[in-house]
Amino acid sequence: MNPKSRKLNSLVSLNRLSFFALLLVATSSLQAQEWAKKMFATLEHDFGTVAKNSKQEFRFEFTNLYEEPLHITGVRASCGCTIPTAEQDTIKTFEKGTILATYNTEAFAGARGATVTVTFDKPYFAEVQLQVAGFIRTDLTFSPSRLEFGEFSISDKPRMEFNVSHAGVSDWQITDVRSKKSYYEVEILERTQLANQVGYKLGVQLKDNIPVGYLQDHLIIVTNDLQNQEIKLPVTGKVSAPVTLSPASLLLGIMQKDSEITKRLILRADQPFTIDSLKCDHPGVSFKLTGDEPKKIHLVPVTFNSGLSPQKVRATITAKVNLNGEITLTCPLSATIE
Structure with a gap:
């Protein structure tokens, strides 16, 4: 093979490698965004036909499904017809966050739409695009x-x-x-x-x-x-709610095998009520109820036994209370056993 042919083949091979490298980067980038998209309840909203100067807002809700905290570095819109705001910039595990999209009916009229881009830098970099549309009548x-x-x-x-x-x-x-x-x-x-x-x-x-x-x-x-x-x-x-349960979630963090931790649930109402039942779909969770008399505030100790096996625990506590009828309340629980 002459030198020119070898050089040509080398260039072809190099171009192929560059193409596949770019394809791999693009595919990885798309996959990297999926973890962030999964958190959002919806990725688009149509305000429909609305009146000029009317107050139009929509909250794109998302939930942190991961152990690491989320952090939003910024939000931006492709058109001034939509003003985006990240109402929280740091969201912990199982907590909810919202992106507020305000439709600018004062400055615009007719058919208007925008792409809202939400940028995360933790736990990983990702951008999620939300679509907004509508028609403003004058x-x-x-x-x-x-x-x-x-x-x-x-x-x-x-x-x-x-x-x-x-x-x-x-x-x-x-x-x-x-x-x-x-x-x-x-x-x-x-x-x-x-x-x-x-x-x-x-x-x-x-x-x-x-x-x-x-x-x-x-x-x-x-x-x-x-x-x-x-x-x-x-x-x-x-x-x-006529009855509230706090905290909203029990995050027990990292625990050692065969260990216990006790937290407290607070159930509160403006009127006295009773607790009919407290259950959890994980066998390592137990409750200590003191009496069944109606009270405005119930303080309930919750004990979690980690067991002998390393695992990630995701469970739900369900409380059924009676205040002029049965009311069901839930509280997610999470722990990592090492």
């Missing part, structure tokens, strides 16, 4: 711009009123108000009509079947405008 306003119920208990059954104003044709109408959830009761209280403007006053009552936890939802206002028939009105709040 002929429609809500007052208030969203239904913010704040924090309340189920027994409060809060109620709010809001106004809808439409500029344009005089025969514009609201024909229905819908929701994918069954815990809203909506009624039209009043309709006003001027030459080029139509207004509505509506009332919203929350029913007692609303679940405990954060309320992040929307009502769908259905109109006779066939081109833009549905408009979303955000609904937010926090439904307080």
